[in-house]
Amino acid sequence: MGRQPCCDKLGVKKGPWTTEEDKKLINFILNNGHCCWRALPKLAGLRRCGKSCRLRWTNYLRPDLRRGLLSHEEEQLVIDLHAHMGNKWSKIASRLRGRTDNEIKNHWNTRIKKKLVKMGIDPVTHQPLNQDPNSTDNPKNSCSVSDDISMVTKSSSTKNIETNGTRTEDESISTITDQNSSMDNDNHQLSNIYNDEELFSYLWSDESTKAETPWSDSNYDVGGTLYHDNNVSCAGADFPICSPERINGVDWTFQDYCQDFGVHDFGF
DNA sequence: AAGATTAGCAACCGCCAATCA
DNA sequence: GTGATTGGCGGTTGCTAATCT
Numbered sequence: 001m002g003r004q005p006c007c008d009k010l011g012v013k014k015g016p017w018t019t020e021e022d023k024k025l026i027n028f029i030l031n032n033g034h035c036c037w038r039a040l041p042k043l044a045g046l047r048r049c050g051k052s053c054r055l056r057w058t059n060y061l062r063p064d065l066r067r068g069l070l071s072h073e074e075e076q077l078v079i080d081l082h083a084h085m086g087n088k089w090s091k092i093a094s095r096l097r098g099r100t101d102n103e104i105k106n107h108w109n110t111r112i113k114k115k116l117v118k119m120g121i122d123p124v125t126h127q128p129l130n131q132d133p134n135s136t137d138n139p140k141n142s143c144s145v146s147d148d149i150s151m152v153t154k155s156s157s158t159k160n161i162e163t164n165g166t167r168t169e170d171e172s173i174s175t176i177t178d179q180n181s182s183m184d185n186d187n188h189q190l191s192n193i194y195n196d197e198e199l200f201s202y203l204w205s206d207e208s209t210k211a212e213t214p215w216s217d218s219n220y221d222v223g224g225t226l227y228h229d230n231n232v233s234c235a236g237a238d239f240p241i242c243s244p245e246r247i248n249g250v251d252w253t254f255q256d257y258c259q260d261f262g263v264h265d266f267g268f
Numbered sequence: 269a270a271g272a273t274t275a276g277c278a279a280c281c282g283c284c285a286a287t288c289a
Numbered sequence: 290g291t292g293a294t295t296g297g298c299g300g301t302t303g304c305t306a307a308t309c310t
Contacts, residue, residue, distance in 0.1 A: 051295095051296085056279085105300085106277055114275095275305100
């Protein structure tokens with residue numbers, strides 16, 4: 001007897017999400033939260049698998065997500081964390097506020113991995129590769145790799161040494177995240193959130209949205225101190241608000257994220 | 269200009285661990 | 290203790306846009 005499929009395969013839609021489906025999912029979660037992903041599609045009027053809904057929400061629709069390319073600092077952090085943790089994308093993602101495991105995994109596979117290989121560094125072990133001296137991929141011959149990555153690799157090596165020394169892994173990771181607490185292009189990235197015109201205009205509309213979403217994953221630990229959420233009671237539900245953080249000298253709060261997402265009124 | 273190739277990303281699949289009855 | 294259910298994770302696929310020839 002095999003495992004029961006996560007959803008009834010018949011009549012379940014696959015493939016890219018439409019704006020209409022996004023609206024339904026956002027509306028439902030903002031109004032009801034997501035108590036049970038399996039039941040959610042039916043309740044929200046979606047012909048989707050619960051798993052698919054969860055993925056769409058966590059990877060794309062969550063209002064606390066940041067879109068756009070990873071900054072140099074974030075890239076550096078990912079490499080450092082990967083050197084410590086390996087392919088633990090969700091754990092790495094939890095150290096980068098507003099980034100998803102899928103996004104980081106994609107970025108690693110499509111960009112960082114190639115850069116490291118091009119530099120003659122094994123992306124798995126973070127140690128120098130045994131290069132064929134005639135290979136065109138010999139790092140001595142490749143001058144196109146950015147200097148910042150070279151710095152990163154040095155940094156990773158240093159971290160490895162530190163880990164073998166007196167520092168614990170957590171301490172060393174904490175140090176890394178501290179270094180990452182100021183990101184230079186956050187504002188630019190925030191401005192890139194949700195550029196889908198139709199969805200965006202919908203979100204900016206006056207449709208009321210009472211949030212009872214648990215926002216369980218809104219406790220960020222970047223830098224270890226920046227994101228301690230305070231729960232605010234809202235419409236009978238505890239609704240967390242992030243403490244302000246400083247990005248480019250600007251204080252950002254969860255409300256800012258909400259506004260950036262286009263949801264003006266969470267019932268505060 | 270057109271076809272081929274490559275890169276980037278969203279989404280799916282299968283497995284695993286935690287939880288519950 | 291055991292099997293069913295659910296959520297979550299990591300690997301992989303497939304589509305689309307960009308770039309190359």
